[in-house]
Amino acid sequence: MTTAQEPSTQQATKARDSGIAWMKILQWIAIIFVVLFSLGPVLWELLTSIKTTAAITADSVVYFPSFDQLTWDHYVDLFRRNRFYIYIFNSALVAIVSTVLCLAIGSPAAYALARLKLPGERIILGTVLIITLFPYILLFLGLLEVIRLAGLANNYLALIIPYTAINLPLTILVMRSFFQQLPRDLEDSAKVDGYNTVQMLWQIVLPMTLPALVTTGILAFIFAWNEYIFALTFITRESMKTIPVAAAQLGGTSLFEVPYGPLAAATIVGTLPLIVLVLFFQRKIVQGLTAGSVKG
Known part of the structure; x- marks a missing residue:
């Protein structure tokens, strides 16, 4: 057997x-x-x-x-003839400022929605979710009229304010889910030790949600860095254009020549900072994405 x-x-x-x-x-x-x-x-x-x-x-x-x-x-001409370093500075300025504002405004708002019993909380969250799903391109005509009336054309604020407003709902939703996972015992202990709400948020809560801050910040930065329609319309001054607009408007030596080489070089130069950013914060991004899907 x-x-x-x-x-x-x-x-x-x-x-x-x-x-x-x-x-x-x-x-x-x-x-x-x-x-x-x-x-x-x-x-x-x-x-x-x-x-x-x-x-x-x-x-x-x-x-x-x-x-x-x-x-x-192609790279030499990109910086010598087309002065591409100016466009890199413009994109970096707009993206960094809008990302910092988005996190600075969205994090306290998310904490308030996660911890405070606000009247109409469900309505607020529903509104934020609807705004997140709303195609931002449909805001173009309304924003164009607002920019014209406010006199913000050819001003960095014409891009910083819309980018911040568009990324705020996503920041609030992501950060709120992280705040809800934090144990309340830490906050109760901090209140006993004499921390007020601002000190507790800045010194205790936000350091614990650093992966979420990095993840949402990079998403907001990538959107602001790559956005094209608003940057093309609201900024017409050559010295204030961003990388997507400047790359799209690269010209050849003649009217009928497509500058494939300079376009490819501009694409690599415009993408390289995002690659370096994601690789540098890779561990924090993975922690933020995985922690946001697990209930603690």
Whole structure:
């Protein structure tokens, strides 16, 4: 009996091991496919930005340029002829200020909604949720009229104020969910020690929700950095344009030439700060995303 069962057991083990091996192979194929699908356009932009114009416009597509087809002229022209550093400063200023304002206003509002018994709290939360789902592009005409009446055209506030207002609802919802997960015992102990609400929020509560602050802050920063429609319409002065607008308006040496090289270089330059930012705060972002989905 025992001898007869041993071959069948070995066969079942081999079948299971072969099934696990095939699953691992399929898993790695899926991972490689997703990575190539995601990074393919980025790699193509990077290669285009360092290829010569002749290699870019060649009849036969040059996927991987040779050494004599490589050049840094597109990046040099981007900063020397097009003064792209000015647009980087403008985008950074608008994105940083609007992100700081969004966190500074949204965090206390989220804490109030999470801890205080406010009249009409459900109505407030419903309104915030509706605003979050509302397509911001539909606000364009109304904001354009407000900007015109307030005289904010060609002013950084014309971008900072809308960006802050658009990102506020998402900040409030995310931060409120984190505040609700914090134990009330800490706040009760802080009140006994003589902390007022502002001190408790600044010194105790916000440091404990740092991953959430980083996550929502980066989302707000990315939106402000990449936004195009408002920046194109509200800012017409050349020295105040942001990166998306400046990149879209790059011109070639002639009217009928598409500057593929400078466009690719501008895309890489505009995307690189976001990549560095996400990689630098990668651990905090993962903590914020995972902690927000688990009830403590």
